[in-house]
Amino acid sequence: DTGVSQDPRHKITKRGQNVTFRCDPISEHNRLYWYRQTLGQGPEFLTYFQNEAQLEKSRLLSDRFSAERPKGSFSTLEIQRTEQGDSAMYLCASSFGTGNHEQYFGPGTRLTVT
Amino acid sequence: AQSVTQPDIHITVSEGASLELRCNYSYGATPYLFWYVQSPGQGLQLLLKYFSGDTLVQGIKGFEAEFKRSQSSFNLRKPSVHWSDAAEYFCAVGANKLVFGAGTILRVKS
Numbered sequence: 001d002t003g004v005s006q007d008p009r010h011k012i013t014k015r016g017q018n019v020t021f022r023c024d025p026i027s028e029h030n031r032l033y034w035y036r037q038t039l040g041q042g043p044e045f046l047t048y049f050q051n052e053a054q055l056e057k058s059r060l061l062s063d064r065f066s067a068e069r070p071k072g073s074f075s076t077l078e079i080q081r082t083e084q085g086d087s088a089m090y091l092c093a094s095s096f097g098t099g100n101h102e103q104y105f106g107p108g109t110r111l112t113v114t
Numbered sequence: 115a116q117s118v119t120q121p122d123i124h125i126t127v128s129e130g131a132s133l134e135l136r137c138n139y140s141y142g143a144t145p146y147l148f149w150y151v152q153s154p155g156q157g158l159q160l161l162l163k164y165f166s167g168d169t170l171v172q173g174i175k176g177f178e179a180e181f182k183r184s185q186s187s188f189n190l191r192k193p194s195v196h197w198s199d200a201a202e203y204f205c206a207v208g209a210n211k212l213v214f215g216a217g218t219i220l221r222v223k224s
Contacts, residue, residue, distance in 0.1 A: 033210070033211075033212075035212075040217075042204050042206070042214030042215050042217050043158070043204070043212070043214050045211045045212060048210055048211065055210070056210065058211075091157060091158070093158075101146050101163075101208075102148075103160070103212060105157040105158040105159070106157050107155075107156060107157040
């Protein structure tokens with residue numbers, strides 16, 4: 001399977017703990033995106049990278065959230081001091097080029113904060 | 115500000131019947147429009163997209179959508195629904211940053 005992969009698929013953590021998620025985009029896709037989806041809602045944009053550069057961040061991405069894509073390939077999303085409101089599905093997507101806006105999504109990481 | 119409205123939260127259709135899911139958008143420029151489908155516990159799969167040109171676009175799984183600039187709409191259609199089409203459907207607008215609607219849950223009754 002050469003699609004977008006995310007790890008882990010599920011994460012249960014206690015409030016106050018830090019968590020890190022990983023996304024591996026489709027090979028050769030230079031753009032990578034993070035979204036958050038809560039129950040009954042559509043995905044909400046968090047941030048995106050072109051190669052290793054983080055080009056845009058949503059105001060949803062508080063200072064407890066940080067995303068990196070150090071070598072322009074995989075990306076990590078870290079949430080520090082998790083809160084119950086962080087419980088959601090975190091989706092990663094990738095696309096190729098700068099004019100092609102087709103985003104291909106991974107299966108997501110389901111985070112539950114207890 | 116960009117926004118997407120999907121007026122129907124749930125739709126139930128009989129297997130074999132036609133389907134239309136509504137989507138209205140607000141966007142400052144020529145919109146890039148998408149329909150995605152999400153099955154339970156799964157990520158989103160791209161059904162079709164509109165960037166420019168022919169306003170009737172064909173997608174996968176027998177779906178099509180029509181872009182109507184005057185109505186700011188991009189409705190999804192399928193002439194004959196199959197039980198396997200039961201899922202949640204999302205309309206989205208944007209370029210790098212996609213703005214999604216809240217989704218429409220499709221139920222198919224046999």
